[in-house]
Amino acid sequence: MNLRFVATRFGRAVLTMLLVVGFIFVILRVAGDPAQVMAGDDAPPEMIERYRAALGLDRSLPEQFVRYTAALATGDLGRSFKDNRAALDVVIERLPITLYLGFVALAISLGIGIPLGIFAALKRGTAIDRFAMTFAVLGYSLPNFFLGVLLILLFSLHLRWLPSSGSETVWHLIMPAMTLGTAHAGGIARFTRSAMLEVLNRNFMRTAKAKGVPRQRRLYRHAFPNAAIPVVTHLGFRLGHLVAGAIIVETVFAWPGVGRLMISAVAARDLAVVQALVLMTAFAMICANLAVDLAYGWIDPRIRVAGERREA
Amino acid sequence: MPPLLEVDELTVGFATEAGTLVAVDRVSFALDAGETLGLVGESGCGKSAICLAALGLLPPNGRILGGRVLLDGRDLVAMPEADLDKVRGGTAAMIFQDPLTSLNPVHSLGWQIGEALRLHRGLAGAAADAEAVRLLDRVGITDPKRRLREYPHQLSGGMNQRAMIAMALACKPRLLVADEPTTALDVIIQAQIIDLLVEIQREEGLALLLVTHDLGVVAEMADRVAVMYAGRMIETATSADLFGRHRHPYTSGLLASLPRVDQRVKRLAPIDGTVPWLGDLPSGCTFRPRCPRVLASCAEIVPVLAPEAASHRIACHNPVPA
Ligand SMILES: Nc1ncnc2c1ncn2[C@@H]1O[C@H](COP(=O)(O)OP(=O)(O)O)[C@@H](O)[C@H]1O
Ligand SMILES: [Mg+2]
Numbered sequence: 001m002n003l004r005f006v007a008t009r010f011g012r013a014v015l016t017m018l019l020v021v022g023f024i025f026v027i028l029r030v031a032g033d034p035a036q037v038m039a040g041d042d043a044p045p046e047m048i049e050r051y052r053a054a055l056g057l058d059r060s061l062p063e064q065f066v067r068y069t070a071a072l073a074t075g076d077l078g079r080s081f082k083d084n085r086a087a088l089d090v091v092i093e094r095l096p097i098t099l100y101l102g103f104v105a106l107a108i109s110l111g112i113g114i115p116l117g118i119f120a121a122l123k124r125g126t127a128i129d130r131f132a133m134t135f136a137v138l139g140y141s142l143p144n145f146f147l148g149v150l151l152i153l154l155f156s157l158h159l160r161w162l163p164s165s166g167s168e169t170v171w172h173l174i175m176p177a178m179t180l181g182t183a184h185a186g187g188i189a190r191f192t193r194s195a196m197l198e199v200l201n202r203n204f205m206r207t208a209k210a211k212g213v214p215r216q217r218r219l220y221r222h223a224f225p226n227a228a229i230p231v232v233t234h235l236g237f238r239l240g241h242l243v244a245g246a247i248i249v250e251t252v253f254a255w256p257g258v259g260r261l262m263i264s265a266v267a268a269r270d271l272a273v274v275q276a277l278v279l280m281t282a283f284a285m286i287c288a289n290l291a292v293d294l295a296y297g298w299i300d301p302r303i304r305v306a307g308e309r310r311e312a
Numbered sequence: 313m314p315p316l317l318e319v320d321e322l323t324v325g326f327a328t329e330a331g332t333l334v335a336v337d338r339v340s341f342a343l344d345a346g347e348t349l350g351l352v353g354e355s356g357c358g359k360s361a362i363c364l365a366a367l368g369l370l371p372p373n374g375r376i377l378g379g380r381v382l383l384d385g386r387d388l389v390a391m392p393e394a395d396l397d398k399v400r401g402g403t404a405a406m407i408f409q410d411p412l413t414s415l416n417p418v419h420s421l422g423w424q425i426g427e428a429l430r431l432h433r434g435l436a437g438a439a440a441d442a443e444a445v446r447l448l449d450r451v452g453i454t455d456p457k458r459r460l461r462e463y464p465h466q467l468s469g470g471m472n473q474r475a476m477i478a479m480a481l482a483c484k485p486r487l488l489v490a491d492e493p494t495t496a497l498d499v500i501i502q503a504q505i506i507d508l509l510v511e512i513q514r515e516e517g518l519a520l521l522l523v524t525h526d527l528g529v530v531a532e533m534a535d536r537v538a539v540m541y542a543g544r545m546i547e548t549a550t551s552a553d554l555f556g557r558h559r560h561p562y563t564s565g566l567l568a569s570l571p572r573v574d575q576r577v578k579r580l581a582p583i584d585g586t587v588p589w590l591g592d593l594p595s596g597c598t599f600r601p602r603c604p605r606v607l608a609s610c611a612e613i614v615p616v617l618a619p620e621a622a623s624h625r626i627a628c629h630n631p632v633p634a
Contacts, residue, residue, distance in 0.1 A: 201371075202413065203408065203410060203413040203414045204413065204414055204415055204416040204417070206364075206369055206408070206414070207408065207414045207415065207416070207476075208416070209368075209369055209400065210367060210369055210400055210401065210405070210406040210408075211400065211401035211405075211427070211428050211431070211479065212396075212397045212398060212399070212400040212401030212402055212428070212431055212432060212483075213397070213401075213427065213431065214394070214397050215393070221427075222416055222419075225418045225419075226416070226417065226418055229418075299418065300417075300418060301417070301418060301420070301463040301465070302417060302463070302465045305462075305463060305465075305466060
């Protein structure tokens with residue numbers, strides 16, 4: 001992969017992160033007085049003033065922004081006033097367990113969605129195709145909380161096979177990961193199916209056949225790498241939904257991750273923690289999109305190799 | 313000796329919402345090693361359908377409704393897919409109209425040519441690379457070593473068509489089917505590709521089935537010509553006979569549209585009226601509504617090509633006097 005390609009994608013990611021930081025800075029100051037929010041509606045004025053001074057809100061805006069970004073750069077995202085620790089620490093300690101859930105869910109959604117989509121495309125128009133697509137629509141149209149509650153009713157309350165809350169063992173992981181994973185498997189299956197169908201009709205598939213390439217190899221070496229290009233792009237869009245889904249799934253299954261922290265921090269008006277969460281989420285999304293971009297370039301030579309066309 | 317390729321009463325249909333359309337109606341022709349047959353006719357007359365059907369490459373809604381395609385005496389129509397995969401790219405190769413979309417965008421030229429070499433000749437690694445370089449050089453691609461690692465989007469249309477030809481030649485085919493190989497290219501490149509095909513056909517002794525709607529190309533390259541109209545073959549003759557003593561009114565019209573025989577035209581629109589829709593063909597001779605020499609009997613009796621014996625055959629009740 002050429003260096004310029006990687007460098008531009010990387011530069012773009014850094015720029016996006018800066019924009020996010022600026023955006024959060026502005027929002028926090030436009031959406032109301034943070035000191036007022038933190039102190040509560042019925043706080044006495046002198047208490048609000050104390051908060052303002054402590055937060056540096058009494059300085060000029062440019063000065064605030066410089067101090068704000070400088071602090072961010074050193075990892076200082078403020079203190080959680082609920083448990084009086086660095087907000088970043090509060091978030092980071094919850095991060096691994098959410099990533100664990102997220103990656104397993106992503107693996108499930110790819111592991112089910114991609115084969116299902118390919119299979120449906122190859123069996124297009126048959127009962128198998130319709131069955132797979134019904135499953136897919138069900139997967140993504142059932143709200144996460146609903147599927148989660150159904151699973152709890154069946155596997156925890158009725159059959160008593162799986163624990164309904166917590167994260168201590170692998171057994172705890174099964175239901176939340178399935179809930180989150182199947183929701184995305186459906187969308188990925190549908191997307192893979194249509195990408196595959198589109199590719200199967202392309203001229204180069206006929207060329208491969210004319211060359212004597214056997215069917216299996218035509219599908220896996222000629223069609224699939226081309227179908228993977230839109231699927232990977234689509235995955236980039238999905239990551240946002242994955243994060244949103246995680247918040248709900250963590251709440252339903254009492255999974256002690258970042259999603260639940262978000263709910264409780266918002267409820268407690270723990271502004272520093274909310275801000276740290278938003279920044280972390282944005283950071284994670286930007287990294288994930290960077291990864292998608294690089295994967296995309298790796299698969300598609302038209303992106304990776306700048307085309308210098310020469311005449312015959 | 314039997315001919316290398318013998319197409320016998322080939323009939324091809326496409327399933328559509330309007331029912332099955334017969335795009336190729338009982339077409340027969342034969343092709344010997346070292347010979348070039350030009351297949352001409354307006355767009356939509358079934359030229360591609362013949363080529364694709366012959367090699368088992370029809371799209372999912374296309375079907376061979378009847379006839380045989382004998383290659384070296386073996387019927388490809390009845391052949392199982394696994395055996396066809398050995399024939400395609402082996403004995404018989406094909407090149408297409410649009411070289412850029414006909415090559416796989418995610419694989420390098422070396423990969424794509426190497427695949428053919430591996431599948432049919434068991435070559436791999438350095439041996440395959442060396443052979444691929446030789447093939448690219450053979451079709452006039454400069455700096456072939458570097459091109460091996462390049463992708464179709466990095467090459468011009470002419471270059472890609474050369475690469476397609478190299479890929480088709482990879483397994484030393486005896487039959488090359490070329491479906492409008494120059495239509496998508498600019499005029500100067502067209503001439504270069506035609507020259508290349510002529511040279512390769514002569515040197516390798518290939519049987520070449522050349523589809524084109526460019527009569528100039530046919531005049532230059534083909535030993536024999538077959539003219540198609542709305543799925544039927546209406547006249548076939550040696551090149552010299554066809555250009556000198558054509559008999560079918562449709563062929564006359566086609567040729568009349570050329571100011572000079574050796575001048576290439578982009579699109580043929582030689583005769584008043586349009587090609588009928590396959591779902592609603594006129595009775596009898598399908599060219600009847602546009603024909604200047606139409607007779608009453610043309611609506612009743614379908615004219616058929618006279619028997620194989622003569623080298624010049626026409627399907628017409630009232631041919632142009634010789
Ligand atoms: N996949 C298809 N489905 C339905 N009709 C088709 C299909 N492919 C070709 N046809 C029809 O078959 C006829 C012959 O097409 P084709 O062989 O591509 O013509 P040509 O190559 O001479 O331009 C045309 O009328 C065309 O509309
Ligand atoms: Mg065609």
